[in-house]
Amino acid sequence: MKKYRSMVLISSGESSKSKGSDAVVDAFHQAIEKYDLGAEVCVTTIPDSSSVKNQPLVIVYPEAVAYGPVLEENVDFLVSEHLYKGRVAEALRVSDPFEMKRISWLLQRTGTMPAENRIVLEYVGVIDPTSINDFLTHDGGQAFAAAVEMKPQKIIDIIKKSGLRGRGGAGFPTGVKWQAVRDAPGDKKYIICNADESEPGTFKDRVILEGNPFSMIEAMLIAGYACGADEGYIYIRGEYLDALEKISNALRAAREFGGLGKNILNTGFNFDIHVHSGAGAYICGEETALLESIEGKRGEPRPKPPYPTTRGLWGKPTLINNVETLGNIPPIIHNGADWFRAQGTPSSPGTKVYTILGNVNKTGLMEVPMGITLREVIGIYGKGMKSGTFKFAQTGGSSGSIIPAILQDTPMDFDSYRNVGVALGSGALLICDDSNCIVDCVRVLMRFFKVESCGKCVPCRIGTEQALDIMTAISEGRGTMEHLAQLEWLSHGMEEFSNCGLGQTAGSPIKNMLDHFRAEVEAHIKLGVCPAGVCSMGK
């Protein structure tokens, strides 16, 4: 994958087009060719996001400078000044203070380019996932070879220093988890790769497993060596038949090669990996439910503490990491902690793999630095809204949050999202336009939680059921204002008293709905209408 020095975004929605943005785009391509910058600069079009006066708007990253209106005849000067000589072309900058407020999100974005930066996905789609030789010729195994030369503590120190945080949704510091397993007393320890990706809208782990299964084995070997474990499991969801086949083949090939088993590649290190295929239960992605499931039981989460790092699989210290988290390990060992920290934001270094879905022109998978914004994701990667205007996004499947349009300029990293009361989740970005009704969507989310609640603890089992009943009532025109108070109470109760992460977050869609879309909900109740025209309202 190409890595660019600068990125140029040109607004080219309907309104910009009428002011000649197509010619501006062409002029940029010509000028970049003229100054021979093709290998360093990438040009992308985005939807309109400024006032008409300043269109066509041109934004140049990484400096995050906005120019506008940019005419065809300005382009050569702009390219030669900013991109060739490296000086901001002050004369063309957007100067109007009102406009600056409108695009103030740019000012927070200095430094991080919204360009794709493939670390975990680097070899996905590049190498043949069935061939260990292809993996080895693309730097595969180098990180493990480097790791076994180090003291285990050194590896953990590198991971800690890199600032890598768990990519399954919770964002727990990976190095701290590794340290806890290493320090836990006991001779027998386990490494588990959590590939039970079941969050609605998330399929990044499937693509990683299908595209580069050997990298998972390498990452687990490094984790095993660092934490002092000699056995590992890959828990893969039952629906992922193709990924299961790829990973089973990869394990067989690795074993034949001598990369698994006793005395791996004459290093004296022993490690073997088993595959456990799930049987269709969302809750098994919760780490303690996953352990129960491997042990052959109902996948009901255990109370925590004790945490799996001290009492995990069959009571032994166990490290459980998400597929994407593990996918970051070989590149970090290979390139060092400082290289990793140079991407993303200070509190959430590195990249994040997102799936972009819903009412956008282009759906799919992307890997971008932590800290880019939803507006950029929709504009650059979703190629704009397919229909209507952006109303809200749903992140990280159902235990993510509902992000209203007003928060679309918040940098997407763990801490910035937490500060505004939403969650980054596991990497799904379901983009919804204004033809969707919030009541209908939250009803569907609550139905999901009701179906997938394991039933072990009361707050979640009863809470999800009651919340669904109320949401159904509101969508059928039977809602009352007392219902809203009940929903608040249920959401709070589930968050406070549920045993596991599923129950604790099951109420968050309700909370987000009441925080940001209360007027729309009350319209259902007080006026008896669904403003988006989706709910049946009992007719």
Added chain:
Amino acid sequence: MENTANQQKISYDHPDAIGEIRNIILDTGRSKDALIAVLKKVADRFGYISNIAVQEISRQTSISAAEIFSVATFYRMLPTTQRGRHVIEFCESLPCHVVGGRELYRALVDQLGVQAGETSADGRFTLLTTSCLGVCEVGPVLSIDNNIHGNLSAESLAEILAKYG
């Protein structure tokens, strides 16, 4: 993508049924951590996990029938009741819902004449709703006998159903 679930299923009335269950256990293991894998294979081979199967697994593994039943009923892919010749699993999660899943479900119910959880009178289809199938980029999605069909509309639905006799 064809898979094992599509191989010819055998009936519990078949004289070799018990032998078949024993073979599955022999191949997979008697320990408790093999239980889910055993149940999955039995469900794939027979279409569902019957009382006969639960009793036989219990005899072979010394795990109580109650416990086996409790595990089987926990997981979506371990059915304990008989289903139609083809099992349709319709994704009812939000990513499919907002890109036309709502309309597709209405069309599906209309064309099959059954509600979720029911089997058509001729025993041809069982309709189930399921949570996310993990192929959201091509929603709305449904799976028939574990074969995924994506980017569906009410119009393309009939064509796909016709492939499953």
